[in-house]
Amino acid sequence: MVGTGPGPIEFLCPRARDAIENAQTVAGYQTYLDLISELLRPEQDIIGSGMMQEVDRCKRALGLALDGKTVALVCGGDPGIYAMAGLVFQLARLQDMAVDIEVIPGIPALSACAALLGAPLMHDFAVISLSDLLTPWKLIEKRLKLAAQADLVIVIYNPASKKRRLHIQKAAELILETRSPATPVGIVTSAYRQDQSVHLISLDDLAKGAIPVNMQSTVIIGNSRTFSWNGRMITPRGYEDKYGL
Amino acid sequence: MVGTGPGPIEFLCPRARDAIENAQTVAGYQTYLDLISELLRPEQDIIGSGMMQEVDRCKRALGLALDGKTVALVCGGDPGIYAMAGLVFQLARLQDMAVDIEVIPGIPALSACAALLGAPLMHDFAVISLSDLLTPWKLIEKRLKLAAQADLVIVIYNPASKKRRLHIQKAAELILETRSPATPVGIVTSAYRQDQSVHLISLDDLAKGAIPVNMQSTVIIGNSRTFSWNGRMITPRGYEDKYGL
Numbered sequence: 001m002v003g004t005g006p007g008p009i010e011f012l013c014p015r016a017r018d019a020i021e022n023a024q025t026v027a028g029y030q031t032y033l034d035l036i037s038e039l040l041r042p043e044q045d046i047i048g049s050g051m052m053q054e055v056d057r058c059k060r061a062l063g064l065a066l067d068g069k070t071v072a073l074v075c076g077g078d079p080g081i082y083a084m085a086g087l088v089f090q091l092a093r094l095q096d097m098a099v100d101i102e103v104i105p106g107i108p109a110l111s112a113c114a115a116l117l118g119a120p121l122m123h124d125f126a127v128i129s130l131s132d133l134l135t136p137w138k139l140i141e142k143r144l145k146l147a148a149q150a151d152l153v154i155v156i157y158n159p160a161s162k163k164r165r166l167h168i169q170k171a172a173e174l175i176l177e178t179r180s181p182a183t184p185v186g187i188v189t190s191a192y193r194q195d196q197s198v199h200l201i202s203l204d205d206l207a208k209g210a211i212p213v214n215m216q217s218t219v220i221i222g223n224s225r226t227f228s229w230n231g232r233m234i235t236p237r238g239y240e241d242k243y244g245l
Numbered sequence: 246m247v248g249t250g251p252g253p254i255e256f257l258c259p260r261a262r263d264a265i266e267n268a269q270t271v272a273g274y275q276t277y278l279d280l281i282s283e284l285l286r287p288e289q290d291i292i293g294s295g296m297m298q299e300v301d302r303c304k305r306a307l308g309l310a311l312d313g314k315t316v317a318l319v320c321g322g323d324p325g326i327y328a329m330a331g332l333v334f335q336l337a338r339l340q341d342m343a344v345d346i347e348v349i350p351g352i353p354a355l356s357a358c359a360a361l362l363g364a365p366l367m368h369d370f371a372v373i374s375l376s377d378l379l380t381p382w383k384l385i386e387k388r389l390k391l392a393a394q395a396d397l398v399i400v401i402y403n404p405a406s407k408k409r410r411l412h413i414q415k416a417a418e419l420i421l422e423t424r425s426p427a428t429p430v431g432i433v434t435s436a437y438r439q440d441q442s443v444h445l446i447s448l449d450d451l452a453k454g455a456i457p458v459n460m461q462s463t464v465i466i467g468n469s470r471t472f473s474w475n476g477r478m479i480t481p482r483g484y485e486d487k488y489g490l
Contacts, residue, residue: 003356010260013250013352055484078352080359086367086482093474094490101477103360107258107323107350111248114325115348122331123380124388126371126397134483135368143369143395150391151384152371229338237331238379239300245339 001079001088002072003106006192007035011112016104020072027061028074035193036074058087065099078108082129082157109191110155113218116198117186118232120220125153130160130167137167141174148175153226153235156219168219172207175221179203184228189217200233246324246333247317248351251437252280256357261349265317272306273319280438281319303332310344323353327374327402354436355400358463361443362431363477365465370398375405375412382412386419393420398471398480401464413464417452420466424448429471431478434462445478 002019005011020026020039030048033040040046049057061073075083085103092099114121126147130140147154154175159168172185181204189197199211203221213219226235239245247264250256265271265284275293278285285291294302306318320328330348337344359366371392375385392399399420404413417430426449434442444456448466458464471480484490 005258010263011258011350013256013258015255018255055490078356078359080356080364081366082368082482085360085364086479087484089364089474089477089479090481090485091490093479103364105256105352105356105360107352108356111323111325111350111353111356114323115330115350119325119330119334119348121326123327124371124373124385126369126392126395128369134487139396140369143397146391146395147371147397150371150388152388152392229334232334234331234334234338236335237327239332240335242379245300245336 001085001101001103002074003078003080003104004032004036004074004076005107006109006112007032007076008192009036009038011107011192012036013106016106019104020074022070023072024069025061025064025071026074027057027071029076032074032076054084054087058084058091062088062091062097062099066097075106078106079103080105081108081110081127109157109218112191113186113188113220116188116191117200117220118234120153120186120222120226120233120235121155122235122237123153123223125155126150127155127157129157130164130171131158132164132167144171144174145177148178151223153223154221156221158215159213159217159219161215168213169207169209172203176203176207179221179224183224184222184226184233186220186233187211187213187217189214191218200228200231246330246346246348247319248323248325248349249277249281249319249321250352251354251357252277252321253437254281254283256352256437257281258351261351264349265319267315268317269314270306270309270316271319272302272316274321277319277321299329299332303329303336307333307336307342307344311342320351323351324348325350326353326355326372354402354463357436358431358433358465361433361436361441362445362465363479365398365431365467365471365478365480366400367480367482368398368468370400371395372400372402374402375409375416376403377409377412389416389419390422393423396468398468399466401466403460404458404462404464406460413458414452414454417448421448421452424469428469429467429473429478431465432456432458432462434459436463445473445476
């Protein structure tokens with residue numbers, strides 16, 4: 001399981017690169033394979049697949065590993081955050097497979113997006129996916145409400161898909177119950193890729209759908225102390241209370 | 246602001262490496278500078294400093310940048326998560342400094358520790374620091390309780406220091422109010438460094454202080470569905486409910 005980070009090779013750590021270069025088979029969602037195409041060699045077997053084919057992809061990778069092949073199963077971001085690492089372990093466990101599985105971490109979307117926004121994750125935060133394909137919407141709502149009550153910065157993964165257009169506005173409305181309309185919100189789409197966009201808006205504007213989001217977007221909602229300055233979004237850690245600055 | 250990830254150079258991405266190699270001055274906590282010492286060149290100014298000197302370190306780095314120097318301010322993990330990125334922006338803002346600040350993300354401790362444990366972060370999670378140096382303990386308690394009620398996986402940063410030995414046990418007790426004593430808990434200390442240790446225990450044992458933690462430890466507490474298998478900690482995403490496996 002290899003994490004490729006936000007996408008460009010300059011964010012791929014050497015350990016991940018070695019794993020990809022030394023694998024006999026490289027498998028992954030085609031979009032991520034395209035981003036690292038310069039690393040792939042003609043003698044490697046390459047298995048590209050589409051969205052929503054995660055179960056098949058992981059089963060094929062495990063089957064090859066059982067046959068003695070070294071397989072790099074590539075994920076964008078970090079394979080350990082809403083990605084395929086869990087599914088691989090679950091499948092291996094179901095058949096009690098004797099396969100060595102190593103997870104090589106990558107820079108997750110939450111880190112890439114925070115870096116482009118400034119410093120929104122300097123204090124406690126929650127990471128919540130709005131995808132209700134595998135999780136009931138009621139549970140997602142409960143988590144959003146409690147995270148807002150806890151005054152956690154909230155990082156939203158999967159804010160929208162073609163079928164889910166209004167979930168992000170519903171989420172913003174729930175958070176508005178306990179957080180100021182002026183709360184800074186950062187929206188990053190396609191971080192560090194060619195079509196990157198970075199927006200800094202208010203929670204109120206998020207609820208109104210002011211900036212479109214899609215499957216490549218991550219949304220970060222500030223806590224009660226987050227402020228914006230010079231186009232950056234900053235959550236203070238508390239040094240100013242303790243030491244003055 | 247440059248993130249060096251868990252420490253060894255094999256986890257440092259090329260963009261971070263370039264920033265360090267091309268800087269005129271490299272500043273950081275001495276422990277992190279030691280981990281990347283092979284990258285440092287004799288003609289660079291190196292400013293190593295101790296713990297708790299964050300404010301001074303950031304002020305010096307900003308002062309040099311104002312004088313036109315290119316400065317790499319190095320942080321372990323990700324500079325954007327409980328690290329110095331926020332402080333740098335706050336200081337720059339106070340004096341309205343005309344300095345270009347770029348944050349280069351790194352692999353955060355939460356990703357490194359999750360990778361070593363298996364796949365504990367496959368579903369929604371909260372990240373909470375137990376350090377009450379800059380945050381009132383009452384607020385930390387409130388966040389732990391609400392995160393537990395939300396059934397979020399909970400990642401605990403700064404679980405202990407020399408002065409704070411029992412906070413992690415108190416945190417475990419709070420979480421036990423709403424979560425099973427058998428909940429899997431992963432404890433990783435010094436991830437990917439020479440003295441690395443990885444333990445998988447129960448929430449009940451965490452409350453009893455079964456495994457010592459220190460400033461280099463990260464603790465991950467599973468949600469109600471997290472299980473352990475073959476020494477790994479796995480939080481299911483929900484594929485098994487939707488598709489069967």
